[in-house]
Amino acid sequence: MRRVDWKQLDRSERIASLRRPAQVMAPETSTAVAIILEAVRQGGDRALRDYTARFDKADLDDFTVSTSEFAVAEAALTPALRSAIREAAERIRAFHEAGMAGEFTVATATGVNCGRILRPIPRVGLYVPAGSAPLPSTALMLGIPAALAGCDDIVLCTPPRADGTADPAVLFAARCCGIDRVFKLGGAQAIAAMAFGTQTVPRCDKLFGPGNAYVTEAKRQVSMVEGGAGIDMPAGPSEVLVIADAGANPVFVAADLLSQAEHGADSQVVLISDDAAMLDAVLGEVARQVEALPRGEVAKQALRASLAVRVDSLEQAFAISNDYAPEHLILALRKPRGWLPRVRSAGSVFLGDWAPEALGDYCSGTNHVLPTSGAARWCSGLSVASFQTSITVQEVAREGLAAIGPCAVELASAEGLDAHRLAVQLRLEALAA
Ligand SMILES: NC(=O)c1ccc[n+]([C@@H]2O[C@H](COP(=O)([O-])OP(=O)(O)OC[C@H]3O[C@@H](n4cnc5c(N)ncnc54)[C@H](O)[C@@H]3O)[C@@H](O)[C@H]2O)c1
Ligand SMILES: N[C@H](CO)Cc1c[nH]c[nH+]1
Numbered sequence: 140m141r142r143v144d145w146k147q148l149d150r151s152e153r154i155a156s157l158r159r160p161a162q163v164m165a166p167e168t169s170t171a172v173a174i175i176l177e178a179v180r181q182g183g184d185r186a187l188r189d190y191t192a193r194f195d196k197a198d199l200d201d202f203t204v205s206t207s208e209f210a211v212a213e214a215a216l217t218p219a220l221r222s223a224i225r226e227a228a229e230r231i232r233a234f235h236e237a238g239m240a241g242e243f244t245v246a247t248a249t250g251v252n253c254g255r256i257l258r259p260i261p262r263v264g265l266y267v268p269a270g271s272a273p274l275p276s277t278a279l280m281l282g283i284p285a286a287l288a289g290c291d292d293i294v295l296c297t298p299p300r301a302d303g304t305a306d307p308a309v310l311f312a313a314r315c316c317g318i319d320r321v322f323k324l325g326g327a328q329a330i331a332a333m334a335f336g337t338q339t340v341p342r343c344d345k346l347f348g349p350g351n352a353y354v355t356e357a358k359r360q361v362s363m364v365e366g367g368a369g370i371d372m373p374a375g376p377s378e379v380l381v382i383a384d385a386g387a388n389p390v391f392v393a394a395d396l397l398s399q400a401e402h403g404a405d406s407q408v409v410l411i412s413d414d415a416a417m418l419d420a421v422l423g424e425v426a427r428q429v430e431a432l433p434r435g436e437v438a439k440q441a442l443r444a445s446l447a448v449r450v451d452s453l454e455q456a457f458a459i460s461n462d463y464a465p466e467h468l469i470l471a472l473r474k475p476r477g478w479l480p481r482v483r484s485a486g487s488v489f490l491g492d493w494a495p496e497a498l499g500d501y502c503s504g505t506n507h508v509l510p511t512s513g514a515a516r517w518c519s520g521l522s523v524a525s526f527q528t529s530i531t532v533q534e535v536a537r538e539g540l541a542a543i544g545p546c547a548v549e550l551a552s553a554e555g556l557d558a559h560r561l562a563v564q565l566r567l568e569a570l571a572a
């Protein structure tokens with residue numbers, strides 16, 4: 140991790156120091172993804188087979204996960220893992236159910252009732268990463284809100300292993316959410332298949348889920364072309380920002396930083412402290428703990444593009460964090476809730492020494508599909524609402540039109556839109572007759 144003193148950096152150095160690694164490699168990724176999307180759009184299943192052989196080293200005639208594959212997968216898991224997946228699912232369901240938006244109606248004038256109704260998005264496509272580590276928890280984070288929203292068709296893609304099978308825990312988690320349309324497809328080709336449809340994979344209205352830079356870029360591109368699909372958010376390489384004061388536990392903080400660094404070489408972790416001794420202690424711990432990690436080499440690559448920042452005050456730490464808009468924000472502070480009002484932009488916040496980010500990844504109940512690359516400035520993590528459309532409804536009685544019609548007539552006249560004015564005026568005249 141590069142160590143910097145914030146007050147020694149000029150404006151451009153500050154911006155450069157906090158640039159995400161995935162953003163730096165964007166142009167090449169973008170071109171590679173555009174080629175894959177077009178090939179799948181034109182070639183359908185044939186192109187999927189070619190890319191699956193090339194990127195996932197799996198030769199597959201049929202990408203569909205069969206009923207017997209689900210059964211084999213369930214049997215392959217230990218009872219402890221099956222029950223952990225079920226336990227996490229229960230808590231995630233409880234949290235998402237509690238946060239469901241409701242329908243409402245309000246009288247905005249006498250005789251004018253305006254309301255909101257909610258409808259599930261009919262066909263949704265979920266992407267569960269499995270490139271460097273299969274993520275069954277992500278199947279729960281996507282599948283549970285989709286099921287609570289009541290989506291008619293839920294399709295799930297996850298990369299195959301080289302032997303042509305899908306990760307058994309991902310399949311079991313999908314089944315726990317009631318999902319049985321699973322395809323063994325990964326990367327940009329999976330996103331293309333769900334956005335455009337192929338002979339095997341149905342076309343979906345909206346795509347959800349995290350992934351590496353290829354997946355994230357593919358989602359961005361399909362959301363912008365005619366005949367593509369809507370997307371949830373840019374949920375790319377994981378990141379965490381920790382604000383630690385002098386009283387934080389350096390062993391815990393280092394473990395939290397490494398827990399996101401181990402996701403991928405393009406992950407980024409940031410530590411900010413107003414205490415120089417704390418920065419030293421955490422960096423020492425990171426160097427020690429990383430050596431014992433099975434994914435230590437991946438984490439070390441991520442650490443190269445990561446930063447430890449010395450600030451003069453915790454207020455300055457929050458200003459940096461709000462500009463960076465991290466996916467995860469850990470407040471390793473004394474009385475952390477007191478600092479919460481300072482948080483303006485973050486995907487999910489973890490308060491205090493006993494809330495490791497890994498709990499949010501798995502089983503506290505909140506969703507771990509969160510905006511990355513600074514997108515937390517303008518969008519939020521997944522929820523049931525992400526799988527619904529909200530439709531507004533207005534019901535206007537005769538006295539309602541009489542009450543608010545003149546307002547519309549005035550505004551239509553000001554805009555010079557005479558047909559608008561007449562649509563209201565003619566009714567007002569009919570009422571007066
Ligand atoms: N933001 C979030 O909410 C969130 C949640 C979970 C995971 N994540 C992130 O998801 C990512 C998962 O990435 P992953 O790589 O492990 O799995 P992945 O499933 O996203 O990607 C694997 C796929 O990438 C494709 N690919 C690999 N190399 C390629 C190349 N050179 N050209 C074209 N395509 C290529 C392959 O098709 C492969 O199937 C991690 O970066 C992790 O940090 C983010
Ligand atoms: N930290 C990742 C992005 O929020 C999610 C995850 C899944 N498994 C472990 N971690």
Ligand SMILES: [Zn+2]
Nearest residue numbers: 377398399500
């Ligand atoms: Zn994680």
